[in-house]
Amino acid sequence: MLNMARPLLVNIAMLFSVLFIWNMVMPFTRSRSLGLKDKILYGAISSLMALLCMLFPLEKFGDTVFDLRVVPLILVTLYGGVIPGIICTVVISIARFWMGGEFAYIGVSLAVIAFFLSWGYRDLFQKANRKWNVILQVGVIFLITYIAIILWLVQPSEPYFYPIYFVSFAIAYFFIFYLTEKLVIINLQLEETVYLEKLSVAGKMAASIAHEIRNPLTTVRGLLQFISTDSKEQQVKKYAPLMLDEIDRTNKIITDYLTLIKPTKLDHVEVNLNKVVSDTIELTSVLGVYHAVKITYEEVGEYKILTNPQEIKQCLINLIKNAIEAIEKDGLIEIKLQNGTKRNTVDIIIKDNGAGMNEEELKKIGLPFYTTKSKGTGLGTMITNRLIRNMNGKITYTSTEGIGTTVTVTLPTLR
Numbered sequence: 001m002l003n004m005a006r007p008l009l010v011n012i013a014m015l016f017s018v019l020f021i022w023n024m025v026m027p028f029t030r031s032r033s034l035g036l037k038d039k040i041l042y043g044a045i046s047s048l049m050a051l052l053c054m055l056f057p058l059e060k061f062g063d064t065v066f067d068l069r070v071v072p073l074i075l076v077t078l079y080g081g082v083i084p085g086i087i088c089t090v091v092i093s094i095a096r097f098w099m100g101g102e103f104a105y106i107g108v109s110l111a112v113i114a115f116f117l118s119w120g121y122r123d124l125f126q127k128a129n130r131k132w133n134v135i136l137q138v139g140v141i142f143l144i145t146y147i148a149i150i151l152w153l154v155q156p157s158e159p160y161f162y163p164i165y166f167v168s169f170a171i172a173y174f175f176i177f178y179l180t181e182k183l184v185i186i187n188l189q190l191e192e193t194v195y196l197e198k199l200s201v202a203g204k205m206a207a208s209i210a211h212e213i214r215n216p217l218t219t220v221r222g223l224l225q226f227i228s229t230d231s232k233e234q235q236v237k238k239y240a241p242l243m244l245d246e247i248d249r250t251n252k253i254i255t256d257y258l259t260l261i262k263p264t265k266l267d268h269v270e271v272n273l274n275k276v277v278s279d280t281i282e283l284t285s286v287l288g289v290y291h292a293v294k295i296t297y298e299e300v301g302e303y304k305i306l307t308n309p310q311e312i313k314q315c316l317i318n319l320i321k322n323a324i325e326a327i328e329k330d331g332l333i334e335i336k337l338q339n340g341t342k343r344n345t346v347d348i349i350i351k352d353n354g355a356g357m358n359e360e361e362l363k364k365i366g367l368p369f370y371t372t373k374s375k376g377t378g379l380g381t382m383i384t385n386r387l388i389r390n391m392n393g394k395i396t397y398t399s400t401e402g403i404g405t406t407v408t409v410t411l412p413t414l415r
Contacts, residue, residue: 008168010056011052011053011056011067011068011172012068012172012175014049014052014053014056015049015052015053015068015071015072015172015176016175016176016179018045018048018049018052018072019049019176019179019180019183020183021045022045023183023187025041025045026038026041026042027183027187028079028180028183028184028187029184029187029188029191034080034081035359036083038080039080039081039083039084040083040084040087042076042079042080042084043076043080043083043084043085043086043087043088043091044087045076046072046073046075046076046080046084046087046088047072047087047088047091047092049071049072050069050070050072050073050088050091050092050095051069051091051092051095053067053068053069053071053072054067054069054092054095054096054099066165068168068169068172069092069111070092070110070111070114070142070146071169071172071173071176072088072176073085073088073089073092073111073114073115073118074114074117074118074138074139074142074173075176075177075180076088077114077115077118077119077122078118078121078122078125078134078135078138079180081122082119082122085115085118085119086115088115089111089112089114089115092107092108092111093108093111093112096108096111103153103154106149106150106153106154109149110146110149113142113145114142117138117141117142117145118138121134121137121138130341131181131341132177132181135177139170139173139174139177143166143169143170143173146166146169147162147166150162188396213250213254214251214254217247217250217251217254218251220247221244221247221248221251224240224243224244224247225240225244227240228240228241228244268306268307268308268391269306269307269308269309270304270305270306270414271304271305271306271307271308271309271312272302272303272304273303273304273305273312273337273346273348273411273413274299274302274303274337276309276312276313276316277297277299277316277335277337277348278297278299279313280313280316280317280320281295281297281320281335283317284317284320284321284324287321287324288320288324288333291324291325291327291331292329292330292331293324293327293330293331293332293333294331294332294333295320295333295335296332296333296334296335297335297336297337298334298335298336298337299336299337299338300336300337300338300339301337301338301339301346303337303346303413304413304414305346305391305411305412305413305414306391306412306414307391307411311387311390311391312387312391312411314383314384314387315384315387315388315409316348316409318381318383318384319350319384319407319409320333320335320350322381323350323352323354323405323407324352326352326354326355326356326404326405327352327353327354327355328354328355331352331353331354332352332353333350333351333352333353334349334350334351334352335348335349335350335351336348336349336351337349340410340411340413341410342410344412344413345410345411345412345413346410346411346413347408347409347410348408348409348410348411349406349407349408349409350406350407350408350409351404351405351406351407352404352405352406353403353404354404354405355401355402355404356399356400356401356402356403356404356405357397357399357401357405358401361399362397362398362399365381365397388409388411391411391412392411392412393409393410393411393412394409394410395407395408395409395410396408396410
C-alpha cells in the first residue's frame with residue numbers, strides 16, 4: 001500500500017508543475033479564443049503531462065498500467081477543444097501501444113472514451129455559467145465507466161488497490177480543475193489591474209488638458225457663429241456649419257473624457273433590471289432595423305440591482321450600438337439575462353454575429369484612443385467599463401474574427 005504513495009505524489013506533482021508552467025507560457029483566460037498555433041501548443045503540453053504520468057505509473061500488474069494520464073486529456077479537451085484533445089489522445093494511444101502488453105487496447109480505449117466524453121460536453125462547458133457542474137458530470141461519468149471496464153476486463157488486483165487508486169484519481173482530477181479555474185480568475189484579475197492602471201493614466205491626462213481646451217473652443221465657436229450669421233461670403237456660409245459640427249464633436253470628446261475621471265453624483269436606487277434591459281432593447285431596435293439587424297431577447301428569472309437606471313441604460317445602449325455597428329448585413333444580436341456564475345449575481349450577455357476581433361484587437365478593447373470603428377474615439381467603451389465598475393460589476397469580452405463577439409456584463413443583485 002505504501003508503495004503507491006511515492007508514484008501517486010510524483011504523478012500529482014508533475015501535473016501541477018506542468019500546469020503552472022503552462023499558465024506562464026499561455027495564461028488561462030476566457031477573454032480570448034484560441035488560434036491554431038495555440039491549440040497545437042495546448043495539445044503538446046497536455047501530451048507532455050500525460051507522458052510524464054505514464055513514465056511513473058502508480059502500479060503495474062502484469063500488462064496493466066495505472067496512472068493519471070487521462071486527467072490532462074479531459075482538461076485540454078474541455079478548455080482547448082477538439083484539436084488539442086485529438087493530439088493528446090493520439091500521443092497517449094501511440095505511447096500505450098509502444099509499451100505493449102495484453103491490455104494495451106484497454107488503455108487506448110479509455111483515452112478514446114475520455115476524449116469523446118469531454119468533446120461531447122465541450123459546448124455545454126463553454127456556455128455554462130457554473131462550469132463545475134459540467135466538470136463534475138464528466139468526472140463522475142468517466143470514473144464510473146473506468147471502474148466498470150477495469151472490473152469487467154482486467155483480472156482483480158490486490159483488494160486495497162482499486163479503492164486507493166480511484167479515490168486518488170478523483171482527488172487529482174478535482175484539484176487539477178480547481179487550480180485551473182483559480183488560475184483563470186487570477187489571470188482575469190491581472191488583466192483588470194493592468195487595464196485600470198491604463199485607465200488611470202488616461203484620466204489624469206484628461207484632467208490636465210480638458211478645461212484648457214474647452215475654454216478657447218467655446219470662444220472660437222461663438223465667434224464662428226457670429227461671423228457666419230452676418231457674412232455674405234458664400235464660402236463662409238458653406239463651410240461654417242461643418243466647422244461648427246467639428247467643434248461640437250471635439251467638445252463631446254472632452255466631455256467624455258471628463259466623464260471618465262469625475263466621480264458620479266447620481267444616487268443608486270433599487271432598479272428592476274428586467275425592465276431596464278427590455279426598455280433599452282426597445283430603444284435600440286429602431287437602429288437595428290435600419291441596419292437590417294434582428295435583436296432577440298431572453299430572460300431567465302427576475303433581477304433587482306442597486307444602481308442608477310440612467311447609467312445602466314447608457315452602458316447597455318453603448319454595447320448594443322457597438323454590436324449593431326459591428327455587423328455589415330443581415331445580422332443577429334442575441335441578448336440574454338440569466339443567473340451569474342457566482343451567487344447573487346446576474347449576467348447580461350450580448351452576442352452578435354458581426355466581424356469579430358482577433359486576439360490583438362481583443363486585448364486593446366477599452367484602452368484609451370482604441371477603437372475598431374473608422375470614426376470613433378473608443379471613449380464610449382471606456383465610459384461603459386468605468387460605469388459598470390462603479391456598480392461593483394465587471395465586463396468581459398470574447399470574440400472570434402469572422403464569427404462575432406460576446407460581451408458579458410456581470411452585476412451584483414439584491415438578496
